[in-house]
Amino acid sequence: MAARGGHKGLWLWLGLAAVVILLDQLTKTAIVGAMQLGDSRPVTDWFNIVRAHNPGAAFSFLADADGWQRWFFTALGIAASGFIVWMLRSHPQETLFCFAVSLIMGGALGNVIDRVVHGHVIDFLQFRFGFLSPLFWGGYFPSFNVADSAITLGAICLVLDEIRRVRRARPA
Numbered sequence: 001m002a003a004r005g006g007h008k009g010l011w012l013w014l015g016l017a018a019v020v021i022l023l024d025q026l027t028k029t030a031i032v033g034a035m036q037l038g039d040s041r042p043v044t045d046w047f048n049i050v051r052a053h054n055p056g057a058a059f060s061f062l063a064d065a066d067g068w069q070r071w072f073f074t075a076l077g078i079a080a081s082g083f084i085v086w087m088l089r090s091h092p093q094e095t096l097f098c099f100a101v102s103l104i105m106g107g108a109l110g111n112v113i114d115r116v117v118h119g120h121v122i123d124f125l126q127f128r129f130g131f132l133s134p135l136f137w138g139g140y141f142p143s144f145n146v147a148d149s150a151i152t153l154g155a156i157c158l159v160l161d162e163i164r165r166v167r168r169a170r171p172a
Helices: 006-034 068-090 095-118 146-169
Strands: 040-042 047-054 121-127
Touching: 006 047, 006 068, 006 095, 006 121, 006 146, 068 095, 095 121, 095 146, 121 146
Parallel strands: none
Antiparallel strands: 040 047, 047 121
């Protein structure tokens, strides 16, 4: 049985995830078609379009593993997406929450597609800020993509949703 909002709300959130996947894959396809691995095109003093391949997870975590991480992160993304669909069905009235997890699901599946098709995730957005030099070589923040951006925005929205929920639950 569907929770309040029924299947219509679920399709809205699945549609948002599909838009994230589509934008992610279109941008990655454009990068692969226009650039060679390792190419970098400066846009500003602090922003470059690059072509990088990441066989690991965020910040190249486990990038040097023996290849098992490809299937581990693929399975993790699929499992997380299944859980997210369940959450969307269970909480359709929670708009910010559904928005957040839809972005996360779209981003996760965008990167899953890369892992299955290419064996790595294609990253292309690179920012450089001098204050990051103690943390990242030359101040270059690790390259990322549209999927990663959606996951990050979704996570921020989840935190905001939880803050709202806690504030509403406080006694006056």
